[in-house]
Amino acid sequence: MNPHMRLLQKISLLLALVMQASCSDPESKSAAASDTDACCPPEGAAGTTAADAAAPAAFCGEHRVPEAECGICGPDRLRELPPGRGLLVRLPAPASTNQVTFVSVEEALTAEAVECPAELVLDSNRLAMVVAPVAGILREVHVDLGARVASGQPLAALGSPALAEAVTRLASSWQTLQREQRLRARQITPEKDFQQAEAEHRLAREQLRALGFTEQEIEGWLEPGRRDPSLVVRAPLDAEVIERNAIRGAWVEAGQRLFTLADRSTLRARLSLPESALSTLRIGLAVELWLDALPSRVVTGRVAWIAAEVDARTRRLLVLAEVPNPDGLLRAHMFGRARLWIGPPRATLWIPADAVHRTQGPPVVFVPREPDLFEARVVRLGRVGGQRVEVCEGLQPGESVAATGGFTLKSQLFLSRLGAGCAED
CATH class of the missing domain: 2.40.50.100 (RNA polymerase II/Efflux pump adaptor protein, barrel-sandwich hybrid domain)
Structure with a gap:
């Protein structure tokens, strides 16, 4: 090998050893940190070390949940959450749920429907x-x-x-007729007199x-x-x-x-429908009614008559439905809401209306996670049927929700508004 080449190899090896020694020196590390050509590349995420990347998320020690999910510390975050997401609420003790009852989300087949005001009237x-x-x-x-x-x-x-x-x-005409009958039998009176008496x-x-x-x-x-x-x-x-x-x-x-x-065995319901529903209406269509005076009872009937014209002032269509009343409980001029089923059946989810809690943001339900831990989950609601409400998004069939006693959970959720948030705040 050329002597000059051997010399160059020795110089390269020497430089490599010097660079390695400078990287292992603590004092040289601090100097190299400011150098864009430092020999030690960053580990983990850009700008952070592997230890920083592995550090746990902030934790709410008082409520024993991740701080980002603590509903007691930040209930206002519910406004930003989509249906299906929620915040955690921990009660002071499992015994706090003694007054809370739970129900499962019910799945049922329902059809597309249109709702309108209704009034019961007598059948003319x-x-x-x-x-x-x-x-x-x-x-x-x-x-x-x-x-x-x-x-x-x-x-x-x-x-x-x-x-x-x-x-x-x-009585007088009867006596006259009898007399004319006797005279006619003896051919004493003419035929016309007998006919006149008879008339x-x-x-x-x-x-x-x-x-x-x-x-x-x-x-x-x-x-x-x-x-x-x-x-x-x-x-x-x-x-x-x-x-x-x-x-x-x-x-x-x-x-x-x-x-x-x-005869009150059958009444009629006067329904006021939008004219847009006209294309789906037909005689015999099923109707369900929820009356203000009987909120827990669903009354069924059938469309019996559809008006020939739309009201020129209200742009609504009058429809009459026959409603059986075998027990006589229904009365004329009861008011309520009616639902007409106009589409094919589809699977829907239903929960008790008492399970839904209104906040300054979206409606929420409380889903149990642990004996003393609940999720205040945002839901999107649909139709209301008596004491039940349809859940369009946010729950799954068979999940449990708090049906009664939810005031305790709601009070705990908004505890921070009373000055009782995280101990670190």
Whole structure:
């Protein structure tokens, strides 16, 4: 090998040994730290050492949770969290949950729906107004408010001069007809007289039928000594007396309303829908109702009628739904909300409405993690059905949430607002 080459190799080796010695010297390290060409490259993340990278995250010693997840120290962070994320809340002791009950998130198949205001009304096809057919005096009143009556049952008895005149005419025409029959049999009277007597008697009977008399009653007025008639006012259908204006001994005019009868076995719900729902409506569509007076009960029905036009002022569509009322608990003019199912079934999650807690930010539920540790989790809610609420995002089927006693957890979550946050604060 060339002597010059050997010399260059020795110089290179010597320089390498010098550089290695300077790197292992503590004093030279500090000087080399400022040099961009330092021989010791940084370890771990850029600008940090491996020891710095492995250091644990800040920990809330008072509540024994990571400080970034401590809901007691920073409840306002809930506003920044998306559904499904939450903050941890630790109670002073596991016994603090004695008043808390838990339920599982319920999964159910539901269909797409549209909701609207609703009002129950009487079915006009099952409603009857009983009026006085002629002017007269009410001699008897047989029923009172709330009475259930059968079709044809007597409601009241009405006496009237017009009735007396009609019955007298019936008896007179009957006597004339009998006399003409005898004379005609002996061929003493002409045929036209017999036909006229027959027509007058028929007219007298038709007049009494129009007033409400039965054939049996009409025949009874033809018996000797029956000259004090009373018209029996009868129920036209099986129903309940919901209004009474009849008082014994009172004078009533022809056409005056005496009773109002209603068959409440089926009511109707008046629904006010947006016109955008028109394309999905059809007769027979299922309807669910939640009434203000019966919040824990779901009432079902079917669409029976859809209005022919949209209200020009409100731009809403009137729909009537038939609602069975077998136990008579429902009443006309009850208000509530209605839901019409207009789409195919899909899986939805439901929890009790009491499990949802409103904050100054998004709604949250409390999910148990340990006996004394809970997660205040942000959720996105959907429809409300009675005492339940739909959860669109933030929970999984089968998870447990605090259903009652959540005030204790909510109070602990906002404890820092009372000046009781982290001990280090």
